[in-house]
Amino acid sequence: MEFEQTRLTDAFVIRPVERRDERGFFARTMCLDEMAGAGIDVRFVQQNMSVSNRLGTIRGMHFQQAPFQEAKLIRCLRGAIVDIIVDLRPDSPSYMQWQAFVLDDDNRQGLFVPPGFAHGFQTLTDDVEVTYLVSAPYSPAHEAGLRFDDPALEIDWPLPPSAVSDKDRAWPLLSERLDPPLAAVAILDAH
Numbered sequence: 001m002e003f004e005q006t007r008l009t010d011a012f013v014i015r016p017v018e019r020r021d022e023r024g025f026f027a028r029t030m031c032l033d034e035m036a037g038a039g040i041d042v043r044f045v046q047q048n049m050s051v052s053n054r055l056g057t058i059r060g061m062h063f064q065q066a067p068f069q070e071a072k073l074i075r076c077l078r079g080a081i082v083d084i085i086v087d088l089r090p091d092s093p094s095y096m097q098w099q100a101f102v103l104d105d106d107n108r109q110g111l112f113v114p115p116g117f118a119h120g121f122q123t124l125t126d127d128v129e130v131t132y133l134v135s136a137p138y139s140p141a142h143e144a145g146l147r148f149d150d151p152a153l154e155i156d157w158p159l160p161p162s163a164v165s166d167k168d169r170a171w172p173l174l175s176e177r178l179d180p181p182l183a184a185v186a187i188l189d190a191h
């Protein structure tokens with residue numbers, strides 16, 4: 001696996017190293033030892049998949065509050081997505097910055113997102129399958145989110161949104177929280 005540090009502290013693009021022969025190829029997509037070698041200390045507890053039918057679908061921006069903050073390792077197995085992450089850690093050099101990554105069934109790359117980030121994606125094709133490992137169990141009481149169209153974030157989604165859940169349309173704007181944008185501190189720690 002090859003690790004490329006992103007602009008956001010502690011977040012990495014992970015590229016599989018293909019071992020090819022006449023059958024095709026073999027590659028690791030997650031290896032705790034190799035990740036530790038790259039400075040990533042994580043233990044995954046759950047693997048999820050989602051299938052999105054339509055191009056333009058947005059899921060996000062999601063995170064879990066303490067003590068259920070979670071790291072994620074995301075891959076797109078069918079179709080293509082633009083994956084967006086936002087660093088919500090107040091002590092991070094990249095606090096409140098976001099970055100976009102194209103993950104698809106051609107580049108096969110993974111994105112490692114540390115705890116304390118919000119995460120979401122938009123599908124760039126119909127019929128998209130995404131899979132991701134997470135490091136904390138799902139806790140509905142600790143679910144939280146940022147609005148995908150929050151003007152304080154100015155996320156540059158590539159397509160008009162074609163499908164968004166009611167839950168994701170209802171997250172409060174940063175300007176509606178107590179002390180924006182530093183309210184992200186409270187967002188992460190509240191529970």
Ligand SMILES: Cc1cn([C@H]2C[C@H](O)[C@@H](COP(=O)(O)OP(=O)(O)O[C@H]3O[C@@H](C)C(=O)[C@@H](O)[C@H]3O)O2)c(=O)[nH]c1=O
Binds near residue numbers: 048059165
């Ligand atoms: C995340 C999750 C959801 N669910 C349930 C809740 C709900 O009934 C149904 C669909 O959940 P959601 O609408 O939250 O699904 P979705 O919008 O796809 O949520 C996911 O979005 C991406 C961007 C992420 O980063 C993930 O961590 C996760 O939050 O599945 C579980 O049972 N277990 C889980 O681990």
